[in-house]
Amino acid sequence: MKNIFLITLLLTSIAVSYSQEKKNEMIKKITKTEKEWKETLTAQQYFVLRQKGTDAPSESGYTSTFEKGTYHCAACDLQLFKSNSKFESHCGWPSFDDAIKGTVEYVLDKTQGMIRTEIICASCRSHLGHIFDDGPKETTGKRYCVNTTSIKFVKQE
Numbered sequence: 437m438k439n440i441f442l443i444t445l446l447l448t449s450i451a452v453s454y455s456q457e458k459k460n461e462m463i464k465k466i467t468k469t470e471k472e473w474k475e476t477l478t479a480q481q482y483f484v485l486r487q488k489g490t491d492a493p494s495e496s497g498y499t500s501t502f503e504k505g506t507y508h509c510a511a512c513d514l515q516l517f518k519s520n521s522k523f524e525s526h527c528g529w530p531s532f533d534d535a536i537k538g539t540v541e542y543v544l545d546k547t548q549g550m551i552r553t554e555i556i557c558a559s560c561r562s563h564l565g566h567i568f569d570d571g572p573k574e575t576t577g578k579r580y581c582v583n584t585t586s587i588k589f590v591k592q593e
């Protein structure tokens with residue numbers, strides 16, 4: 437039973453990444469060496485974005501930001517999330533119920549004894565966080581759980 441679940445999950449993730457790939461043809465891919473990333477990012481940004489680290493849960497940072505604007509990738513500046521997709525999840529990390537179309541890719545993550553779906557920037561493939569199925573039922577039902585470190589907020593003037 438467990439294997440069937442795993443296979444289904446794997447096929448779903450292949451299907452999702454295939455359809456994402458088609459959508460992402462317009463997104464410019466950014467490739468830098470890890471040395472270049474290290475030079476341009478802060479130590480915390482490098483840890484989270486490039487080494488798949490996780491911010492400590494917090495009610496500060498962007499967790500409590502609800503102003504109008506757009507959240508960009510902190511590594512390459514691609515626009516990832518709109519503020520109208522953001523919701524209060526009380527999980528300790530900024531949460532969104534949707535991403536801007538084609539800007540996020542989904543990767544099966546079997547680390548830390550869990551099966552999760554990692555979300556990465558479609559342009560520079562930096563780590564953003566994970567996606568879960570416990571988001572608001574009245575919208576997408578998804579929760580994009582994102583590290584504050586992985587994004588930067590650009591306020592709408």
Ligand SMILES: [Zn+2]
Pocket residue numbers: 509510511512513514557558559560561562
């Ligand atoms: Zn990026």
